[in-house]
Amino acid sequence: MPALGADMTAGRLITWLKQPGDTVRRGEIIAEVDTDKGVIEVEVFTSGVVDKLLVEPGTKVPVGTPLAVIREAEGAPAAAVPTPSPRAPEGRARVSPVARALAAELAVDLANVHGTGPEGAITLDDVRQAAGKAGEAVGRGERMRQAIAAAVTRSKREIPHYYIGHTIDLGPASAWLAEQNRDRPVARRLLHSVLLVKAVAASLHDFPELNARWVEGRVAPAADINVGLAISLKGGGLVAPALHNADRQGLDDLMAATLDLVQRARAGTLRSSELSDPTITVTILGDRGVDTVYGVIYPPQVAIVGFGTVVEGPWVVEGRVVARPLVRATLAADHRVSDGHRGAAFLAAVARRLAEPARL
């Protein structure tokens, strides 16, 4: 069971999309898993042949539990999907089919149920008792709220945030965007948000300490720049799935990827790598009229960049006050990893890139 964010502890396997004997390629969807963030498509991380499925549909297992065994193409020893964790059970619990079905219905985590049947088998009564202990069932919205609460509480408890802001003149970017969009059909138009994401991603090359993870007391710079885009969900809550390699994508590709990501996030069909891979988060709250965003870092990331609404305001150009479209960019970053001086230089770099949109 892949870890799809710092706040995830377990997931319920809904269905297998591959069967033993099927050939799979790295990145292919092999299963669907129900999590607090919705139904997530689990990608296989190695190419080969499905040797064995270890978890039955309807079963909730802790993060790190192997879900399947993939035999690599050369017939080499099989790789488990995903890698085992210390929390993973050594063997599959003995559960009667009817008890398993009831557990799925009542959202009971079988991994945490003590079996009282023969050889420790989990019985119907064991499931009913566990369901009673768990209290009343909570809906997905509430579970997501709880997951967000856990993540942000951990963030505020463990990460010493610092905050800085920089007002950016978006005049050149807005003019360039209008020019670009004038002759494009609506499906191929670009939004401000894509320029902002690209400017952040491209600037991170010179600030690897902001594109990193804090793991076991040390900073670990990330190899790729995967921007987690904060997306509000219609029923409440939010997710921040990855725009993979955002620094290397052209604006058209990044726009298409953003449209696709937002649509799938709101439809509840994200992929596992999109939730596990972000290396920094960008949150854009311009649609709701705020001018400044003070972000909360999503652990184990070490920075979040925020953008407010693009508003027309006074700006001094060559000694004269002129009206310009302005946006307030903010950075909340982990003070264990970087300091305000570097953070300020990073925001200045973002502003410079936005001043030359044609080079994005």
Place this chain on the structure above:
Amino acid sequence: MTADELRQGVLAALREIAPEADLGRLAPDAPIRDQLDIDSIDFMRLLINISEKLHVDVPEADYPQVASLNGLVKYLGDRLVA
């Protein structure tokens, strides 16, 4: 296509973007985005959907005209007649 058919088409497109919304309570002359909490990406998806179904492409310069349900229906009607 009648105005009523256009309105139903727009409402169907809105339903795809905001399936949780109670479109029966949509004030026809007030901004759609504010009422349905539609962001710029969902608004773009709405216009893409309309473009695919009605073959009317709304230029950015005309966005103020299509902010409300009535405005959007009238705009599409005028464009389809023209």
